[in-house]
Amino acid sequence: MRSSSLVLFLIFLLGVLGKNRLVYLSCGIIMLLDFLDLFPKSVSSQNLMMDTGIVLLVIGVLLPLATGSISTKNLYESIFTFEGIVSFAVGVSCAVMAKNGVAIMKSYPGMTVGLLLGTIVGTSFFNGIPVGPLVAAGFAAAIVSVIKKIF
Numbered sequence: 001m002r003s004s005s006l007v008l009f010l011i012f013l014l015g016v017l018g019k020n021r022l023v024y025l026s027c028g029i030i031m032l033l034d035f036l037d038l039f040p041k042s043v044s045s046q047n048l049m050m051d052t053g054i055v056l057l058v059i060g061v062l063l064p065l066a067t068g069s070i071s072t073k074n075l076y077e078s079i080f081t082f083e084g085i086v087s088f089a090v091g092v093s094c095a096v097m098a099k100n101g102v103a104i105m106k107s108y109p110g111m112t113v114g115l116l117l118g119t120i121v122g123t124s125f126f127n128g129i130p131v132g133p134l135v136a137a138g139f140a141a142a143i144v145s146v147i148k149k150i151f
Helices: 003-017 021-035 043-067 072-079 082-107 110-125 133-150
Strands: none
Touching: 003 021, 003 110, 021 110, 072 082, 082 110, 082 133, 110 133
16 A cells, blocks of 8 residues: 555545545545546646636536526625625635645645645534635645745
């Protein structure tokens, strides 16, 4: 058993123990792909998987609009309120942070484990909600950048 498989299995177990369905399902799928020797080994294949995951996430976010749960009238009215403007600005900031998160995760793949473990601890012991590794990585990148500039 490779050490990476052991780490994935431990993260899988932490996901199960922490009742974090997204983490244990993701680890389970990766372990299955690895076991069946179907795991993408090239960087371009891994980047394609990252892009596919982001597309699926965007589809999930757009579903209420597509199903009619949110009408275009409600959408228009909600954007032009104080809360709507703040939400818009935060959405832009999070998208930029997520972009920086992708860059730092590619440069420092070891950060992914720390982000996942932090997410598992936050959801399991502090009743948090997993916000996603890309935004978390972007937030981490911003903090690392500020600390490096100070020291």
